Amino acid sequence: MTTMTEPAAAAPRVPPTLLVVEDESVVAMDLDGQLHDMGYRVCGCVDNGRAAIERARSDRPDLILMDIVLKGEIDGVAAAAQIARELHIPVLFLTAYSDDQTVERAAGAWPYGYLTKPFQNRELRAGIEVALRKADVERKLRESERWLAAVLRGVGDAVIATDAVGRVGLANPAAERLLGLDGLEGRLAAEVVRLRDPVGGAVLALVPDTLHATRQCAPACRAALLDGHDGAAIPVDYTIGTISDDAGRLGGLAIVLHDVRERVAAQERLARSEHRFRGAFDNAPLGLALIDDGNRFVRVNRALCRLLGVDAGRLVGADQAAFGDASDNAIEKEFLRDLVQGRSEAVQYERRYHGRDGQVIWALVSASLLPANADPEQFLVQINDVTERKRAEHALEHLAHHDALTGVANRTLLNEEVEHEIAVARRQKSRLAVVFLDLDYFKHVNDSLGHEAGDMVLKEISARLTRTVRTIDIVGRMGGDEFVVVLCGVTDTRGVLALTDKLRTECAKPMTVGAHEVRLAVSMGVSLFPDDAQDFRTLLRFADSALYQAKGEGRNNVQFYRPELTAQMEMRTRLGAGLRVALERNELEMHYQPIVALDDDLPAAAEALIRWRHPELGLLLPGVFLPVLEESSMGEAIGAWAMLEACRQAARWNAGNARPLRMGVNVTAAQFKSGAIVGTVENALRETGLASDRLCIEITEHSQLTDDAHTRAMLAALKSLGVLVAIDDFGTGYSSLGYISRLRPDELKIDKSLVTDVDSDPERAGLVTAALAMARSLNLEVVSEGVETEAELAFLRAHGCDMVQGFLYARPATAAEFEHWMARGAPPGGMHAGA
Structure with a gap:
């Protein structure tokens, strides 16, 4: 039992459906009875090839038991060939003929088996089961090929595959866009993909035999310059791997090119920004001033002059209050009084100054009282420009509305933005969908790889969600591995399903966390405005109910809210409490x-x-x-x-x-x-x-x-x-x-x-x-x-x-x-x- 419960009965087995094609009615009836006794479902018995094709089209059986000699102008071999070609339905020949000519013709129809009459029940059952298993394997292979083709079409990187002599046999749309060429198939890879070393400029020869023999195929990503069709050099990351057959013989190359122009440009911008920052830091020493007991500047340094935009001649002797905010001047006077009265040896406070052009300058001021001796009292004031820090604090205020780990909206911002979008949808009489999303078995990542790896996964998932949704949609994190995606301006559930399918596909792609490859699936619950509720709080609760249902259905699926789920959620909450x-x-x-x-x-x-x-x-x-x-x-x-x-x-x-x-x-x-x-x-x-x-x-x-x-x-x-x-x-x-x-x-x-x-x-x-x-x-x-x-x-x-x-x-x-x-x-x- 799963925990401490009693076992539940397994779901009944659905019997395969068979179509019998036999020209002798007595044999057909006998075969029908045998098949029923074996636990199969017979959808029909026909005696000619044309009827067999029509029944195969209408009933779509799992397997066809086909005699070769049939009534009418189409025999079993011709019918089987047409069925295999058009419908991909497996055919098992049951015939009394085993001569070479008949067997050769039958083999041309690609059957899934050939039994010679008479045969035993166990031989028939074995032939049927083998045919069904083979058909299932081939069906999965066809689905896999379709899936891979869709992935290649949708992937953003250029993917090119060549044969053993380096001729292109496959290229996805991204490859044609990057190379600026149409119809790459049949061309030599060395002619259309020209890669050069970014340092020495040496050209990489894309000749499969040469690369294989010299072991130059890169197992990991490397950098190169790609000669564009317009002569410009395009920075790329590339991976080249050999394609081998089952015997280990070289069959060609697999080339993947990733355009990194945006990344290189960002790195250059970052380098320039860092250079300016260092220059500003190195050339902006602390502002210093001596102030007398009348709050007048006695001495100032060049840094302070630059800070206030006033030369030393105008500052010395001037009242500091003339350059500051009135409310801050009063606060500063109280701090300086503490120094005079001995309540503090040094004080620190923030205040604002006004530059020559009226710009507000925030400063962190540290002040101490200099020994008086025979001179009047003076204060040593250190003035540190913290305007940037203040701007950063405003940025922190921004963070109060965003998730600290992932940068997407938090609960507070979600509530504000979604209620705004609800108001817009109400005016425009449109719909929006609240999608509550949960990562399936995310706890396993934390348990096996650690919380740091878990944080990396959450950030990657947030990035994938953000780049997958439209600009009008909202992405937020509720906490843990729970996210909310709000789809705005949707018209019907089909549009919602299209978007959620994109989210599921994107999140399911493997990600590298340290030395590990992590694959995750997601469960989603969806509620709709105005169909299900009129406010975000209720929509979120209903989406959570649908999410729970999705997880109960085996995870990795999408469920829409239904009113009966509320009672289930309330019962779950009641039981949990x-x-x-x-x-x-x-x-x-x-x-x-x-x-x-x-x-x-x-x-x-x-x-x-x-x-x-x-x-x-x-x-x-x-x-x-x-x-x-x-x-x-x-x-x-x-x-x-x-x-x-x-x-x-x-x-x-x-x-x-x-x-x-x-x-x-x-x-x-x-x-x-x-x-x-x-x-x-x-x-x-x-x-x-x-x-x-x-x-x-x-x-x-x-x-x-x-x-x-x-x-x-x-x-x-x-x-x-x-x-x-x-x-x-x-x-x-x-x-x-x-x-x-x-x-x-x-x-x-x-x-x-x-x-x-x-x-x-x-x-x-x-x-x-x-x-x-x-x-x-x-x-x-x-x-x-x-x-x-x-x-x-x-x-x-x-x-x-x-x-x-x-x-x-x-x-x-x-x-x-x-x-x-x-x-x-x-x-x-x-x-x-x-x-």
Whole structure:
């Protein structure tokens, strides 16, 4: 199970659709029956080639079983060739003819198989399955080729591929734009791509054999100058790689050119700016002045003269107040009085001066009182021009409305700008869309690469969002990995989907973070003005509800708000708030379901399952609140409580019991991924005194177990405590024999989805039999979950299953009910069976 819930049934398998083309009706009817018995769906049977083509067009079957000799003027080979050419639907020939001429003609139609009549059922099934698998692989290949072609068309860099002699075989539109040439295909790359070393000017020869032999193909980006069609040198970053066939033979070159003219120009502007800054800094020493007790300038330096734009002759003897702001003059007088009266040895304050042209100059003034001796009192004043700093403070005020990390709008600015856009949309009777966007599994980046890497990802995502949306749209960050994109002036949902698809595509592109390549997907929730709400706060809440739905649908998708999502969001918020106090209020409780050994039909273990007795909603099963629990900060605390409670109950039952029970406890994904589970188990065993071999930690296969170093380290640490480890919900993931043997669990728990109707479903029976055989080969015990019928039990017993669990024996119950059931001899079906 994913955490502490009971297994859910798997979705039913959709049978492939087949079309039968056979000129003999008796054979066609027999073949139809065989196919139905094998579990396929037959969409029709036709006896001529033209009808086969028409039915293929209308029904689009997954596979066509085609006889070669048919009624009418079109035989099976001709029909198959036309179907393959126009519709890409796989054809499997079923014919009584195997002569060389017929086989050669049939091969020209590119069939997916050729069976000679008569054949056995198993041969037919094998041929069908092989054809279907091959067709699926080829379909994915065609989709991949279309996808790659679209990517090449859309990528901004120039991409060129050549053959082994250096002739261009592929060039994207960006390459034609950069080179200023149309129709690059067929031309020699050395003629159209002229790259020179930016330092020495040496020309790079784009001859595949030469580059391959001298190992001059660059594995990383290098700088060069590209000779433009107008003679100008274009600075580029380039990458050249060889293209090889399966045998390692040179097939050509892949050339990528990135135009860096804007970057070079920006670097030059930056260099000039830095030079001016250094010059200004080096030639702007601090302004100094001596001021007497009448606030008159006694002496001034050239820096101060330059600062105020007045020569020394006019300044000396003049009242400082004449060059300053009136309110600042009064503040300065109070600071200088503190010096005279001995309350301070030095004072510092800000004030404004007025230059000769009326310009306001902000200064940080430091003043101290000089020793008087026989002279009148004088103040030494250091005047530092902080006008630029003040401007920077205004910039900081700007930052108060923007996200500090990414530079996009923060909540405050978002609220202001969106409410303004809502007012505009209301006047113009137009729409806008609020898109709440969340990075899927961003926590994994922080956990595995660190928060610095996470910050780099957030900044890159912000940049991608900003450059993808239109100038009229708004991008903001709500915090963490949550962003809001407001699409203005949209007309309908199709326009919104077009823009969100662009956002998803851009965000899904790989990014380099340090030495790692990171790929992320995004989930989005969308609400519309005025369709869904009239104000930004409500639109944002509705978009958040839709986002939650998108994440619940498997992530990496877009969901639009629907009114029923509000109730779901309110329930999620209500449950989340309740979980934070559920432990304190003793609302959580443990129920137990027995696990029965098949060698004597007596309970050998129990599985602990958490329940929440909500004060208003009643008894809640895990499926209701566990998704909320996994998202909350209470996941580890509640998981630790459940572990301690289950161990305490097991220790109580096993005290003095000649046949001790083993207790199975599920762990949450948060506990396992954080590594907290080891300490939690160790603490529970120590506090309760339960023997470690009486505790079995159940870890869900499909959501928590990955074959990596962290998983293996966690399992090794648990087993070092002496506890048993079970892989729960086995059969819902993708575990292989090698995978299981490397993880070395003690037990497999076969999921209910495989056990249900195992006695009558051959496919499930085969899977369960295979799982039992694998477990025996690895010396693992097997528990089959979800056993509800005597027939299922008989099958499992006959095939050597060790233990079973399910409603046939008992439903989960409180500890007291479990004890009462045990005291009555643990009869099958005796505890809430059928309830």
